Amino acid sequence: MTQRPHHRPLAPGDRYFGALPDTTGDPVRLAEAADRAAVLLVRGARASDDGEVAERILHLADTEGIETIAEAWAHSPADSVAGCLWRLFLLRSWVYADPVGVARQFEAGRARAAVADVVAGVADPPGPEELRAMVDQVLRGIAGGEFADVLLRAAAFARVVATGRAELPETDTVAAARMQAVADQLDRAARLELAGHLS
Template structure:
């Protein structure tokens, strides 16, 4: 029914930084934990391809705000917090695939780690490739090794962060017409680095059966 449809909500400039960098509440909502656990366990026990695809593309129809209402205030080191951050990363990529792919490509050039291999993106990675990678990571959350999916997300974030930091250096030297651009790129790099650390922590907790 038309009344059941919700237009996808775009993240306004700066909201990504606010979501990722905000303080976690001291007391977590039991509803967030229960829904995250129920969804993940139900799908992983019976990974129906149709249901998995609906979960991957859920925010395309309903908007990121639908997920935010459930999980965005949960601790970064919790199951709902981890799921929220994976959806948030996918939304960031889908809203700016060209910018993210450009940063990822730059990151592969300036980063001397195995992160680009762990992330699993095609090289060179254009807008289509980074969007496909985001979907594959979320698919792995529901059907594969959950910790590996989080580690891939972390690796991707680190490569993109390195790219944004390098682009910020370029902008600082050459883009006098947009003086705020270097700061914006640097802040995005810092938030992605933080996001990578949170994914890594969640992966470690999951392997110890301690991610609640």
């Protein structure tokens, strides 16, 4: 008896998608798809009445992995929804990876960036757990509030941390400048969102 070569069975509905072009090698089309997904995620979340949507968005990086999100959105312009989401998820991942270091940098920057501290909405004193809670609350706002507010709060947080990094003797100036750039980018994106021009 001759053995037949094994073929993966056709899943229900596969035949409907057989004619779709393979775009895995087309970076332009992949970028367009990633941008559309980001816009749907943000705009669709605000239109949803499902209370679990905010939690699913919050844990997107945990369930899918920050590397997967990076593949989709890391190269998107800072003044796009996709670029904003990448920066927001990157900030959250960083806070969760180094909460003690972040708390130290935030504390060092509070005195010099007091207005931004208030806007960032961090509990006093800003320990590691308080910063985790704050960054989660900010990301939950994607589904429950105005996206511009989310961006402004994240920008304020990044600005306080950037100021703190510049104050601490062991932090190099490049790290402080990078965080300041993230703050500026999120702030600019928030202004675009308020004007209805962020896409």
